[in-house]
Amino acid sequence: MKKSRKLQFIILWLPISSFCFCFNFLSIDIVRAEACSDREINSYITKLGNTNEWIFTVAALKKCGDRAVKALSQELQQKDENIRINAVAALGSLGAAAHSAIPALSVTALADKSPVVRSSAAYALGSMGVAAESAVPALTVALQDEDRSVRSMVVSAIGSMGAAAESAVPALSQTLRDPDRTVRSNAIYAWAKIATGWQQKAATLSHLQLERDIRELEMALKIIETSQELFPEAEVALLRQSSQILKSHRYPNWSENGLKLLSQYRWLPIGVVYIATLASFWSLLLWQRPLWILGINNALQRYSSIALPGFSGRMKLPINWLVLVGFFHYHPRVLNAWFATQTLDPQTQQALAQSNSASKPTDVPLLEADSVQKYAKAIAWECIKQTFQPAAVKREQLLSEIGAIAGYDTAKIYLEHLEQNLGLLQAIGKAQDKVRFTHDLLAEYLASQYLVELCCDNENNWRKFLARVDTVPDCVAMKRFLLSVRDCCMALQATVKVPSFVTEELSQRAGIAQKSPSQIQAV
Structure with missing residues (x-):
């Protein structure tokens, strides 16, 4: 009884093993011997419709490589639905070897009118795995497909x-x-x-x-x-x-990341210590001796054009900003300390007394502050533009110039307001026919604002102004005005977009820019 069972097992095992051997032989050895001409590739594609030869046909196409993939991709344009289904299924069986067919599968097959073709295309793309990453946008759109089998296969492809x-x-x-x-x-x-x-x-x-x-x-x-x-x-x-x-x-782990960061940027702790030390020092000095900060900053300003090493002389940084004192010299404590040391001349004190007087005239016109400021700037420029230093100008000449803003009569009202009510102007001369500002610094400041707003971002206007400056004899008062113009350019840079060369040219003409290499070495 046992021998008969063994005999039956042998009889069943022999045909199965023979089939496996023949399949392996046909799918490898015979296919290797076949040439992949266009004619033979087309023959293989035709055989895809025969389910009995499917395995052997796909194996043969796989051996033909990209030429077979290209031919199968072209089959996706066929009108016969069965041909398209067989072509897509064959591409899916090839797996990642059919990666060159991804565009055809994404654009053509996924949009096919047949749900079987669309589903098979999604399966083919999914069989390629990460290699089909470029098809993700098309698969995303296909998630909205009306056929549930297509949606199911598309989701699986995305997951793969x-x-x-x-x-x-x-x-x-x-x-x-x-x-x-x-x-x-x-x-x-x-x-x-x-x-x-x-x-x-x-x-x-x-x-x-x-x-x-x-x-x-x-x-x-x-x-x-x-x-x-x-x-x-x-x-x-x-x-x-x-x-x-x-x-x-x-x-x-912040500690590990911090150590890693320090190992990559070894200069970082040095920079942190440098900034923290100087900031603490200037803060202490600001609290105890604010005027010292102003003096140190003014002393270091002449070195404002030092070239930094390692930048081929292209990058320059003011030394007062490099040591951080530049961040403190305009602090309110510094300005208040400086103002407390100033002694105002009698004319200025009289002007302040008049402006702060409680008993103001009852007939003062109600003028807009912006308009008053506009006329004050224009008058200041008329008083300065001849020699670039505060001077007196004839009243009638002044009225004719500023009358262009809103008429002669309006200009006269604002002129009298600035002179009689605000005390910013004073009449001089025997006939009292000339006008000048009571304080030169105020005139320079207002004229600087007028000039910056006038030239604005016009490079040609600025070059004309600088050319006029070069024709005026050098004097301390003119340098003071040029410094005021430079400060206004820097303060209004965000709104008027002054050309970059203007501040440097003004600094040179005011005598504060670095010109001599020996001065740089002396630092």
Whole structure:
């Protein structure tokens, strides 16, 4: 009885083993011997319709490489649905070897009118894995397909690409609400594959990427929790685990990262100590001796054009800013301390007394502050423009010039307001026919503002002004005005866009720019 059973087993085993041997022989040795001419490739494609020869035909096409893939891609344009189905199925069986057919599968096959072709195209793209990453946008659109089998296969294809398909995540989350059970099941499987990919590279993600991935994963989990009974528990648990792991990378080991940063940028602690030390020193000096800061800053201003080493002389930085004192010299404590040391001349004191007097005239016209300032600037410029230093100008000449703003009568009203009510102007001369500002610094400041607003970003106007400056004899008063113009250029740079060369040219003409290399070496 036992011998008969052994005999039956041998009789069954021999044909099976013979078939396997013949299959291996035919699919490898014989195919290798075949040439891959266009005629033979077309012959193989024709045989795809024969299910009995499918395995051998696909093996033969695989040996033909890219030429066969190209021919199969062209078959996607055929009118016969069966031919298109066979071509797409063959490409899917070739796997990653058919990567050159990705454009045809994405554009043509996924948009085919046959749901079988569309579903097979999604399967073919999924069989290529990460190699088909470029097809993710087309697959994302296909998630809206009306056929459930197509949607199911598209979701599976996206899942096979893992984290490489993260651009499809928002649309993939919506498939978790799909009415078809298979689509939902494939969707959570795809989500698990993508989340696992994120989890594996979490340590290398930037903070923004990590936060984005966590946000997308949390949104998917919220959708799942609303209908948790519809999803496999194992996949849901895997998603939650991935979410926890991603969140654990939100706050890395700061000590290790800090040491790593210091090893990469060894100059960083030196820079921090340098800035902290100087900032503390100037802050202490600001509190105890604010005027010292002003003196030190003024002393260092002549070295404002020192070239930094390592920049081929192209980058220059003022020494007062390099040692950080430049950040403190305009502090209110410094300005208040300086103002307290100034002694005003009698004319200025009289002007201040008049402007601050409680018993003001009752007939003072109600003039807008902006208009008063506009006329004050124009008058200041008329008093300075001849020699670039404050001077007296004839009243009638002044009225004719500023009358262009809003008429002679209006100009006369503002002139009298500045002279009689505000005390900023005074009449001089025997006939009292000339006018000048009561304080030269105020005239220079207002004229500087007028000039900067007049020239603005016009390079040609600035060059004309600088050319006029070069024709005026050098004097201390003119340098003071040029410094005032330079300061206005720097202060109004954000609004008037003064050309970059203007401040440097003004500094040179005012005598504060660095010109001599020996002075640089002396530092």
